[in-house]
Amino acid sequence: MVKKVLMKGNEIIAQAAIEAGCKLFFGYPITPSTEIIEYLAKHLPKAGGTVLQAEDEIGAISMCYGAAATGARVMTASSSPGISLKQEGLSYCAAAELPVVVVNVNRTGPGLGGLGPMQSDYFQSTKGGGHGDYRLLVLAPSKAQELYDLTMEAFDLADKYRNPVLLLTDGFLGQMMEPVELKPKPASPEFDRSWIVNGAKGRKKRIIASYALSNEVGEAINLHWEAKYKELKEKEQRWEEFYAGDADYLIVSYGTTARIAKSVVLNARRKGIKLGLIRPITLWPFPEKAFLPYKEKIKGAVTVELNTGQMIEDVKLALECKVPVHLYRRLGGMLPTEDEILAFVEKTFCPGLEEV
Amino acid sequence: MEKVFGRSKGLSGTPFSFCPGCTHGIIMRLIAEVLEELDIIEETIGVSPVGCSGFCQDFFTCDFVSGAHGRAQAIGNGIKRALPDKIVFTYQGDGDIAGIGTQHAIHTAARGEKITSIMVNNALYGMTGGQMAPTTLKGMKTTTTPYGREVEVYGYPIDLPKIIAALDGAVYVASVSVDTPKNVLQTKKAIKKAFRVQQAGLGFALVSVLSTCPTNWGLSPQESLKWLRENMMPFYAMGELKATEEVKNL
Structure with a gap:
């Protein structure tokens, strides 16, 4: 058995991301999520990864979009007002089917709100959030061990379904300290990488895009997404x-x-x-x-x-x-x-x- | 018979879909030729924006990522940070890079991101039918400034390359034009240098290319070139606006 350690919720998420093989983190500080970027800034480079504080939340999610397109494991984290800014990028990630893990440490709202816990972003998280008919896979941990385990699993789920995964916590879960077992991540299955862009060496060029100017093509793509969301509904309900x-x-x-x-x-x-x-x-x-x-x-x-x-x-x-x-x-x-x-x-x- | 000119290996052969007299096709061809001459087609990932420039992924033979309006540089930064050994470039219109994506333009340059950005400036939003852009000249008529751009209402045009040149992380900034054969050659030189800057890992490089939009300017292709020379060139700072010592020694 792995020894239990006492850690803050946000730091548990950050450590789980490193354990899951997250190689890039793009973010922007906002209370009560900031410990995630701070912890990763300290520890991810030592694990061979990159942390970049972006110009804003829109930049951060767009960087995630680019990095995910190369097949790298990538994460961003924020709190409610910052998550609102990321909605454009999330819509594009869902459309381009890019595996990105996003953490929302829900604070109070609407508007700037305060720093305490709320579950006010439930609609935004579960009904799409940005424009277009898409869904995020949304995980809601309620204790330290789940923060760790679900964060690690979020990366596998994102890769498996080629879909953004949102880990929805709140100002209480992010700031509390609780004992946690920092277990090694179980091995991930092999994921399809035949879609990534990394230079068209010895193969045909690939394009990652989400535009469809023909309505017929647009409907076909929407049907493809619908089939994926149906599969998620069938296979991934947890309680x-x-x-x-x-x-x-x-x-x-x-x-x-x-x-x-x-x-x-x-x-x-x-x-x-x-x-x-x-x-x-x-x-x-x-x-x-x-x-x-x-x-x-x-x-x-x-x-x-x-x-x-x-x-x-x-x-x-x-x-x-x-x-x-x-x-x-x-x-x-x-x-x-x-x-x-x-x-x-x-x-x-x-x-x-x-x-x- | 000796073949003296052919399509670059950097171009896919998909016919350009631009209006007659538009200079996008020339600029894309120059980029493709540079990629071929530097032998980096297979190492390169392009990032396309939204607007007329947004079709560019169809015309190249390298990998491409297309994203949201204005975000091409942020996306490019994400790609380059994930794959530091690859070549990443963005191809963006003036509205994309100097309007809705300004924050990324400033910070990409400030951080010295090792990517290459090509900005195509035709002084309006072309794809949506000719609205005012941040680059629309004083007094210039667009569909959203039907009486001409009144600076009292809409303020002044932005000369983005000048702003970018002031930032330490930008090591090479050039503003060029493709209105004459001589300037086309100059533009190719600038684009080549901007990619070589990236190969050498020196920092951020921006090439801004003045471009025509005969359709939305309401002019013939020839008149458009004349209009560009008489109106855009005097306003926008032209030439190599910045080249650090390291870049000069390349």
Whole structure:
């Protein structure tokens, strides 16, 4: 077993990227994500890689686009306002099918906002974000070990599907310290490299582009992307269940709030309330499959989110609106306590309970 | 019979799709010839922009990456940082490099990125039908300055090569034209030097080429060349604007 070390969330992501064979990092500092570029500036060159602080976020993602076109493993990281600037590049990366890993340490918004945690970028992350009908594969870790493991795996997933992968964390996960096992990365499978540009030596020239001036060609390319997104939906839905099997009520929550929700489930069980948790690990594809066994069985669900109700839309779709779905949220960087979530669950689903 | 001229191996044979009298074709041919003469076609990755210049990946035989409007240099920097031993060049219009992509132009030069940029300046946005560009001259009519560019409203044109030449990381900056056979030869020399600068790893090199747009200028090809000479050449600083000692010794 590898010895556990105590590390900050952002530094865990950076170390995982090095372990995964990331050779280039292009970024621009923004709180609360800055430790990622700082850690990599110190450690990636020693591992034979390159870190470049770009002129802006648009430059950083465009550099990722260029580097990824050569087949190199490349990453960028930022926080909400910076991620907004990267949307142009992400759309182009999705269209040119370039494997880039992007980290968003979600801070509060809209606008400049503050530095605390929010899950306000859920829509932006899961519904495309930039122009055009594309999807990012979105991973939502909720603990240190997952920050490490999912960051490493993000590179393999990006290569496998030739698609940008977004690791969505927040100001809490990025700044917290927690023990983590810095395990060596399992070997990656061989990925197709027949598309990369590295000089047309002894072969025909290659072009990486995303323009399609003919509508017929445009439709064919969109159908190709659609097929890839369908495959992702089929193969990559991931989630964790916690006391869900016999539950009357489900909390659905990811990332930081899922940590709190676990305690809520245990506290509710002590009070005799059959509460369970479904924690999406992939936000896109959303784990619809997780809800199949429960949509006829449970009496209701609550999404606990740090926004005014974004993931709740996907939960309602996954449950086909067969049961009431409620939202419990805190905003602007505030986190809910276990007690206030449990009180909301009791008030919503068991209104007579407190009188017993 | 002895063959005295043929298509460069750097060109794919796809016919140029430009309007009659446009000088894009000449500039692309010169680049292709330089790549062939330096024997670097197989080592080179081009980056194309958005605009009329954005078709260039079809015309060359080297690898190409096409990206978003204005981002060619940032993309090129990413490629070069990943493959430092390869040759990377960007081919961009004036709107691309001096308008929507200005930040990349400034910082690519400031960092001394070891890439070569070719800027083609026709003083307007050609592909979208002739709108004002950052390079549109004072008083010049475009579809968005129908009464002529009024500096009180739209400000002054940008002479980007002059700005780039002021930055330490830029080691070679030239502003040339392809309006006469003599100037075509000068342009080829400048382009060749800009690629040799990259081969030697000396820093960033920019060649700006004044170009015509007869369609959107509303002039014949001959009148366009005359207009370029009488209006653009007096305004834009021409010639070798910067060549460091190392570049001169190449």
